[in-house]
Amino acid sequence: MHVQGQNRDQGTLFPERLDDLIAEDNAVRVIDAFVDSLDLKALSFARIETKGTGRPPYHPGDLLKLYLYGYMYRIRSCRRLERECHKNIEVLWLLNRLAPDFKTIANFRVDNRKALLNVCAAFVQFCRSQSLYGGDTVAIDGSKFAADNAPSRVLRKKDLAKELKRLDAKIAAWLDDLDDDDEDEPPGGDNTKAALEALEAERDSLTEQIQSLDAKRLAVQPATDPDARVMKHHKIGYNVQTSVDAKHHLIVDVDVVQSPVDQDQLYRMARRSQRQLREKQLRVLADAGYSSGRHLRRCQAHGLTPYVPVNRSINNRGDGRLFDKSAFTYDADGDYFKCPAGERLPKKTKSTKDRLYLYTTAACTGCQLKEQCTQGKQRWVSRHFEEDVLNQVAARTDANPLMMRRRKAMVEHPFGTLKRRMDGGRFLLRGLQKVKAEMALAVTAYNLTRAINVLGTKRLVQALAT
Ligand code: SF4
Numbered sequence: 497m498h499v500q501g502q503n504r505d506q507g508t509l510f511p512e513r514l515d516d517l518i519a520e521d522n523a524v525r526v527i528d529a530f531v532d533s534l535d536l537k538a539l540s541f542a543r544i545e546t547k548g549t550g551r552p553p554y555h556p557g558d559l560l561k562l563y564l565y566g567y568m569y570r571i572r573s574c575r576r577l578e579r580e581c582h583k584n585i586e587v588l589w590l591l592n593r594l595a596p597d598f599k600t601i602a603n604f605r606v607d608n609r610k611a612l613l614n615v616c617a618a619f620v621q622f623c624r625s626q627s628l629y630g631g632d633t634v635a636i637d638g639s640k641f642a643a644d645n646a647p648s649r650v651l652r653k654k655d656l657a658k659e660l661k662r663l664d665a666k667i668a669a670w671l672d673d674l675d676d677d678d679e680d681e682p683p684g685g686d687n688t689k690a691a692l693e694a695l696e697a698e699r700d701s702l703t704e705q706i707q708s709l710d711a712k713r714l715a716v717q718p719a720t721d722p723d724a725r726v727m728k729h730h731k732i733g734y735n736v737q738t739s740v741d742a743k744h745h746l747i748v749d750v751d752v753v754q755s756p757v758d759q760d761q762l763y764r765m766a767r768r769s770q771r772q773l774r775e776k777q778l779r780v781l782a783d784a785g786y787s788s789g790r791h792l793r794r795c796q797a798h799g800l801t802p803y804v805p806v807n808r809s810i811n812n813r814g815d816g817r818l819f820d821k822s823a824f825t826y827d828a829d830g831d832y833f834k835c836p837a838g839e840r841l842p843k844k845t846k847s848t849k850d851r852l853y854l855y856t857t858a859a860c861t862g863c864q865l866k867e868q869c870t871q872g873k874q875r876w877v878s879r880h881f882e883e884d885v886l887n888q889v890a891a892r893t894d895a896n897p898l899m900m901r902r903r904k905a906m907v908e909h910p911f912g913t914l915k916r917r918m919d920g921g922r923f924l925l926r927g928l929q930k931v932k933a934e935m936a937l938a939v940t941a942y943n944l945t946r947a948i949n950v951l952g953t954k955r956l957v958q959a960l961a962t
Pocket of ligand 1: 859861
C-alpha cells in the first residue's frame with residue numbers, strides 16, 4: 497500500500513484558515529511585514545490617496561508585495577503573477593485573496609519606477625539598522641544583462657546610409673523621367689506624385705534616424721529597446737553595476753548603465769555606497785576593468801581606499817629587447833627621467849586623450865645605446881597624469897593578494913542569484929528607467945532572501961514590526 501492523501505470530498509468540522517497554511521518561518525511573512533513597515537507615500541508611490549468616486553484602485557502595498565514575491569520566486573511576468581493570485585496559497589495569503597488583472601500589475605511596475613528604487617534603498621537602511629552590513633569593505637562589479645531586443649533588430653548607421661543613397665538615386669531617376677516628359681502632368685498623374693512624396697518621406701525618416709544616431713555618437717542602435725546598447729560579443733543589453741558588502745554579501749547599491757565598459761563607474765558607485773552605508777571610510781575592491789587614474793584619485797580624496805589591479809600599457813616594440821621603462825628613473829623634483837646612458841629626458845608634451853605626459857631627449861641621435869633603446873628617432877617615455885596614485889594603488893593591491901580573492905567571492909554570489917532569478921539575466925521591460933526599476937525589485941528580493949538566511953524569518957518579522 498502506498499502513502500494515501502486526504503479525500504478531496506472530506507469535510508472539516510472547523511473551516512481551515514488561510515493563515516494556518518502559511519508556516520511561521522515562511523518568507524512571505526517577511527515580505528508582508530517589510531511592505532507594511534514602509535511609508536509608501538514618502539517613497540513616492542502613486543495612488544496612495546483614493547478618490548471618492550469611481551472604481552477604487554488596488555493599494556500599492558498589495559501590488560508591491562506581489563512583485564517582491566514574484567522576483568523572489570522567479571515569477572516576473574505580469575500574466576504569470578495574475579495566475580499566481582488565483583492558485584498560489586502563499587500569494588492568496590499575502591494579498592488577502594486579491595486578484596488584480598495583469599494590466600493593473602504591469603502598470604504598477606511602470607508607474608512606480610522611482611518608488612521601487614526607494615524601496616530598494618529603504619531595505620538597505622533597515623538592514624543597516626540591524627547591523628547586517630559591516631560597512632568597512634565593499635566590492636564593486638558589473639555584469640551584462642540582456643535587453644528585451646532580438647539581436648537582429650538593430651539600426652546600423654552604415655545600412656541606413658546605404659539605403660539613403662539608394663533612395664536618393666531612385667528619387668533622382670523619377671525626377672529625371674518627369675523632366676523628360678513635355679506634358680504638364682507627369683505620367684501616372686496623382687499616383688506618380690503620391691509615390692514620389694512617399695519616397696521623399698522615407699528619405700526624411702532615414703535622414704532623421706542617421707542624425708539621431710550621430711547625436712548619440714552611435715554606429716548601431718537597438719530598434720526594440722533604443723536605450724539598450726551593443727555590449728561585448730555583440731550582445732544587446734545593459735551593464736548592471738552593484739556594490740556588495742563584505743559581512744553577509746548583501747547588496748549595498750545597484751545601478752544600470754548604458755556604457756559597456758566599467759572604467760568610468762568606480763568613483764560614482766563607491767561614493768553612492770559610502771552614502772548608503774553612511775561611512776566616512778570604506779575599502780573598495782574592484783577588478784582591473786575599473787582601473788582609472790582619475791577615478792582612483794577621486795576615491796582616495798574622499799575617504800575611499802581602492803584595491804584595484806592597475807592596468808599599464810606595455811611597450812612591446814623591439815620584441816622586448818629594448819630597455820624597459822623601469823630602466824629609466826624619474827626625478828620628481830626636476831620632473832625628468834634619467835636614461836641608462838645618464839641623459840636627462842625632460843617633459844616635452846602630453847596626450848590628453850591617454851592622460852600621459854611624454855618625455856624625450858635630443859641626445860638619442862648620437863647615443864651608443866640607441867639600438868638597445870629605441871627603433872625610432874628618439875626614445876619617448878611616458879608618465880601618467882595620476883602616476884603617483886596608480887603606483888600607490890598598485891603597491892597596496894599587490895601587497896594584499898587576499899583582497900582580490902575576497903572580491904571574487906563577494907560579487908559572484910549576488911550576480912549568480914540575480915541572473916538565475918532573472919532567467920539567465922534578461923530584462924522584461926524596455927527603457928533605461930524601467931530596467932532600473934526592474935533591477936531594484938530583483939535586488940530588494942535578493943537582499944530579503946539574504947536577510948532571512950542570516951537573521952531568520954521570525955527575528956526579521958519582529959524587527960520589521962518594531
Ligand atoms: S637612446 Fe636616448 S634615451 Fe636611450 S639611452 Fe640613449 S640617450 Fe638615453
